[in-house]
Amino acid sequence: MELPVWFEIATFVGLTVLLLADLALVVRRPHEPSVKEASIWVTFYVVLALLFGVVVLAVTNGQFATEFYAGWLTEYSLSVDNLFVFVIIMARFQVPRKLQQEVLMVGIIIALVLRGIFILLGAELIERFTWVFYIFGAFLVYTAINLVRHRDEDEDYEENAFIRRMRKVLPMTPDFHESKIRVVQNGKKLWTPMIVVFLALGTTDLLFALDSIPAIFGLTREPFIVFTANIFALMGLRQLYFLLGGLLKRLVYLSIGLAVILAFIGVKLIMEALHTNELPFINGGEHIEAVPEIPIWLSLSIILGVLLVATVASLLKTRGETTEDAPAEVAEGESPVGTETTGRPAPAPETAEEPRHT
Template identity: 85%
Template sequence: MELPVWFEITTFVGLTVLLLADLAIVARRPHEPSLKEAGLWVTFYVSLALVFGLLMLAFTNGTYATEFYAGWLTEYSLSVDNLFVFVIIMARFQVPRKFQQEALMIGIIIALVLRGIFILLGAVVIERFVWVFYIFGIFLIYTAFNLVRHRGEDEDYEENAFIRRMRKILPITKDFHGAKIRVSENGKKMWTPMIVVILALGTTDLIFALDSIPAIFGLTREPFIVFTANVFALMGLRQLYFLLGGLLKRLVYLSLGLAVILAFIGVKLILEAVHENQLPFAGEREPIEAVPHIPIWLSLSIILGVLVIATVASLLKTRGQLIGADEPVVDPETAKSVPTGGPEAAAAAEARIADETDEDRARR
């Protein structure tokens, strides 16, 4: 059964309107969202993805709906892992927190465009050369091995060649000018550091897509499902960035869980390639029916199960750290409770500094 054309067109129009509306909201009021606001938006986008899967079930079939859920869960979990690097990028470029929303939003839109191109190219290659699944499968298993090998190591951000080149070509101001990416200084048009941050976010996400796109193609060969799963995974990423905050470091087993998922999909891809039994140097051959085919419902169950186990195990492992990190301390001068970490701590510190008098500053 093919996906109805009207369903695909309606979906693309709806997602475009939603993304433009989201961008307009961010541009109109740059701010650091509260935990409540971020939580509501994440809940909205997750609910939207769940409803979309139900619509696919109603208008297409159960297979497509299951493929979407499996792909969305995989892409969403990999996107959460990407947040570690996003946090490092924001710290590396010292982006003011109230302008981070806009940087994330534009960076995500760039990532969606680049991923869309990557998905179309991948679909064309897979359609013509099924044996490429061997390459994808081996690459995913290798990626899973590296995730396990480097688990626990401190991550650092290194500018890629594209960003380094842009720094040399573009005239960039020394300081940020709000959320603007282009300003006039001394009568000369200049780019602000925000343009570098946005390009860093977009190109870094594309690098991460080198493993996430092959992974979802291991779950479905339908480009529409691959793209929509990526869109729904990335749409709520901006709010998730502010919601999780310091909690990211407490998901200590997330990379291990992702390694299991990528390794599983890699094996699945290789099995499918063996089943198809097509190699460029061997001519047309009959499929090998004896090779087992992993059904999509089993893939979904394994992905969901691994994510639940990794999350619960992480929370249990860091249970003591969670209590200690969130425990407030009392400011001796104001006698008010102040959070010890995360966005609330930064906001409280800024508020105290803003309320200081000149005498206070001199004494400090």
């Protein structure tokens, strides 16, 4: 069964309006949300995703609905893990707390555009070359192994070559100017550190997409389901950032849980590649019918079970521990990236938060 065109169009129009309204709200009233406000918004977006799955079930069938739920849960759990890196980026550039909502919102929009491109490319590759599942599967298993091997290592955000290059070529102010990305000083147009923060979040999420996109293609081959699952996973991430705060540090087994999920999906992808094999050096280019197919309901059950066990085990392990406050807002007159207008960074500040990424 194919998804109705009218349903796809209506969905994208509705989600676009919702994202624009959310962005307008953030731009109009920049502030640090309270725990109550963040809780309400996170609950709203979670309920919205659950209701969307019901709508998919009503419009299409149980297969697409289950694929959406499995994909959304996987992408959402990976996005939560990525919040560790977002915390470090905010501290690294000393973004004022009242501006962090807007920074995250713009970063999320950049992420959606980049992931949309990745999804289109991935769908085209799968359509033309089914053997690409071998590569996707092996990469996910490799990523899962690295997650387990390096789970206890301290990490820090390192600027990629693109960000370092931008720092050199863009004339930049030493301080933030509210949410502006460009200002005029002494008759000269200068960029603000905000542009570098936007670029840092966007390019970092591009790296995250290298494992999150193959992972969801292991659960569904429908690009519409892949993209909507990513949208719903990223919506509400901004509020979740403020809601979890120091609680992120208590999720000590989250990386292990994600490693199990990624390894499972990786094996599932390899099994599907074997089942539809066309490579001449494997079984003479014939399909291997003996390889079992893992039903989507079983995949959803395993993903739910692993996330539940990892979360409960983490909270029990860290029971009684206190969470540390989030990075403080930049003090008046304090420079977030250095004292030169070249935009060269000051030494990275110490932070108690430890990022984890996949």
